[in-house]
Amino acid sequence: MLHLPSLSIKGFRGIHALELPELGRVTLLAGVNGVGKTTVLDAIRFYASRGDGRVLLDLIDTREEFMQGMDDDGDVVLYPDFGSLFHAYDPLEADKPSPVRISAQPQPDSLSLRLVEPAKDEQPPDTLFLEPHPQDLSIMIGGHRERLPASPMAYYGPRRRFLGPPRGRAPRRPDSRPAPIHFESLGPGLLGNPDVARLWDGVVLTEAEELATDALRLVVGKRLERLTVVGEGNGRGAGRRVVAKLASWSVPVPMKRLGDGANRLLAIALALANCRGGILLMDEVENGIHYSVQANMWRMVFGAAEAANVQVIAATHSWDCVVGFAAAAEESPADGWLYRIERFEGGVEAVGYSESNLTVAARQRTEVR
Numbered sequence: 001m002l003h004l005p006s007l008s009i010k011g012f013r014g015i016h017a018l019e020l021p022e023l024g025r026v027t028l029l030a031g032v033n034g035v036g037k038t039t040v041l042d043a044i045r046f047y048a049s050r051g052d053g054r055v056l057l058d059l060i061d062t063r064e065e066f067m068q069g070m071d072d073d074g075d076v077v078l079y080p081d082f083g084s085l086f087h088a089y090d091p092l093e094a095d096k097p098s099p100v101r102i103s104a105q106p107q108p109d110s111l112s113l114r115l116v117e118p119a120k121d122e123q124p125p126d127t128l129f130l131e132p133h134p135q136d137l138s139i140m141i142g143g144h145r146e147r148l149p150a151s152p153m154a155y156y157g158p159r160r161r162f163l164g165p166p167r168g169r170a171p172r173r174p175d176s177r178p179a180p181i182h183f184e185s186l187g188p189g190l191l192g193n194p195d196v197a198r199l200w201d202g203v204v205l206t207e208a209e210e211l212a213t214d215a216l217r218l219v220v221g222k223r224l225e226r227l228t229v230v231g232e233g234n235g236r237g238a239g240r241r242v243v244a245k246l247a248s249w250s251v252p253v254p255m256k257r258l259g260d261g262a263n264r265l266l267a268i269a270l271a272l273a274n275c276r277g278g279i280l281l282m283d284e285v286e287n288g289i290h291y292s293v294q295a296n297m298w299r300m301v302f303g304a305a306e307a308a309n310v311q312v313i314a315a316t317h318s319w320d321c322v323v324g325f326a327a328a329a330e331e332s333p334a335d336g337w338l339y340r341i342e343r344f345e346g347g348v349e350a351v352g353y354s355e356s357n358l359t360v361a362a363r364q365r366t367e368v369r
Helices: 037-048 053-063 193-201 208-220 260-274 291-308 319-331 355-363
Strands: 007-012 015-020 026-030 066-071 076-080 100-103 111-116 127-129 136-141 144-148 153-156 159-162 183-186 224-230 241-246 279-282 311-316 336-344 347-353
Touching: 007 037, 015 037, 015 347, 026 037, 026 291, 026 319, 037 053, 037 100, 037 183, 037 279, 037 311, 053 076, 053 136, 053 144, 183 260, 193 224, 193 241, 193 260, 208 224, 208 241, 208 260, 208 291, 260 279, 260 291, 291 311, 291 319, 311 319, 319 336, 319 355, 336 355
Parallel strands: 026 311, 026 336, 183 279, 279 311
Antiparallel strands: 007 015, 007 100, 066 076, 066 127, 100 111, 111 136, 136 144, 153 159, 224 241, 336 347
């Protein structure tokens, strides 16, 4: 049974309202840049977490959507701009934006977001803001309601991290939100060594280890004999990293030497194996992968998703990716759907293609991106 047979998004970022009435075992979202494909993946990621505020904080950090204040020492302080999560929100207007709502049948609990004013005694102390000031975020799913404070941020190493709530806030109650749906998420870029090593740990010495090897052979060929992880810790250079044993080399070869396509395929295979019974989200899935490999890549995805009970939702703007998807979907017993997301005056809409319609469209080169 699929976790998300359908999806409804209202008021989230650039999406006023969008309905995906039927999702398959594997679903591909197509459309031009900036139409909202990544926003759909972000909404699914947050919904699958069942309203975990850390997912939103990471999303805001990645997009660098901050509000700026100044503390009593004259230093700049950054706060999360929760208003960026709401459709067409203007912080200078007095009215609050309409709530965000994300739902997926047959899941019983819809997810909603609202902007709320911090209590006066909970305002960030000793901080001066240009209008408007930061607002808290109310998250509700099922019977669980949580207030996510607009807490300040600080740097820890190369990444920003949100600090704890301002002084005076009461400790959070025990978390009563519904159980999350396990998911893995692959962005447009390549995974770093720590993430690849973490995924490798989930498959080493299992049948899924062969899945990763077979995926790499789509690019490297039969000369690839095996893979392993070497190194310790997580420091640059000395950290754990994947190496490959090639028939033509007497010493292991770092994965980075094999190119972006090989590393992308490895990440896809490892992520599939690590989210058994869950959801895999992939943005710009075609990145780094040659057009001639697209069909075989999708055959691997369809087969592994069906075997491991994984629901895959990916985004692309590549015609070659669409054609490869259509070929694999036609051959696989698993259900595949493609949605072309397009803008019209006042919003976006999704045009759906079932496997049979998609195959005809691909053969006739009907534009579905």
